[in-house]
Amino acid sequence: MSYKLTYFDFKGRGEAIRLLLATAGVKFADDRVKLENWPSIKPHTPWEMVPVLHVGDRSLSQSLTICRYIARKFKLMGANEWEASKCDEYAETINDLYLEWIKFNFEADPDKKAELKNAFLTTLVPKYLIKLNTLQSNNGGNFLVGNTLTWADIFVADKLQTFEDTVDQGVLNEYPHLRKMKDAVFAEPRIKAYIEGR
Ligand SMILES: N[C@@H](CCC(=O)N[C@@H](CS)C(=O)NCC(=O)O)C(=O)O
Numbered sequence: 001m002s003y004k005l006t007y008f009d010f011k012g013r014g015e016a017i018r019l020l021l022a023t024a025g026v027k028f029a030d031d032r033v034k035l036e037n038w039p040s041i042k043p044h045t046p047w048e049m050v051p052v053l054h055v056g057d058r059s060l061s062q063s064l065t066i067c068r069y070i071a072r073k074f075k076l077m078g079a080n081e082w083e084a085s086k087c088d089e090y091a092e093t094i095n096d097l098y099l100e101w102i103k104f105n106f107e108a109d110p111d112k113k114a115e116l117k118n119a120f121l122t123t124l125v126p127k128y129l130i131k132l133n134t135l136q137s138n139n140g141g142n143f144l145v146g147n148t149l150t151w152a153d154i155f156v157a158d159k160l161q162t163f164e165d166t167v168d169q170g171v172l173n174e175y176p177h178l179r180k181m182k183d184a185v186f187a188e189p190r191i192k193a194y195i196e197g198r
Pocket of ligand 1: 013
């Protein structure tokens with residue numbers, strides 16, 4: 001089966017999918033659309049948006065749906081239905097925080113952006129990360145769900161990395177269990193190899 005991921009040439013909503021495909025050991029064409037070419041490509045995508053995963057001659061949209069498809073197919077969903085649903089819960093939770101990050105990151109007005117960034121760091125990050133950090137700690141080991149790597153770890157780690165890289169390198173200082181999980185994800189040999197070759 002051939003796999004092709006169409007997305008822009010940045011991490012955004014595409015990177016977690018790339019990391020998942022790399023973890024699953026799937027060779028895929030990393031189709032990175034240049035922004036200037038997007039207007040001509042947009043009408044030919046299923047929902048006028050990316051990411052789109054092409055599997056053979058079929059295509060799948062919506063980043064979380066694509067992640068779940070790969071996780072289901074390549075056994076990164078936890079050990080049972082409960083664990084699979086916990087993966088959904090944690091990925092959707094960090095995605096809610098990511099949607100808040102999008103709001104300030106793409107704000108054009110500098111004053112409004114500074115205000116939104118401050119609210120992100122002082123209110124929203126603690127609201128979400130205190131609880132996720134506790135959940136990770138209570139689960140023991142390195143991972144968020146069960147005792148093996150799941151797509152939730154990869155999805156959450158990718159978003160945490162984005163927050164560190166773009167908001168504040170110290171954003172995880174108060175959340176050591178999440179930092180431990182993130183470090184464990186990026187130490188996975190296939191993920192390391194993907195990042196080194198990126
Ligand atoms: N809910 C969708 C949102 C997809 C989305 O907003 N994609 C953006 C890039 S991250 C896009 O295609 N923007 C270009 C456009 O809308 O023209 C998902 O999670 O995949």
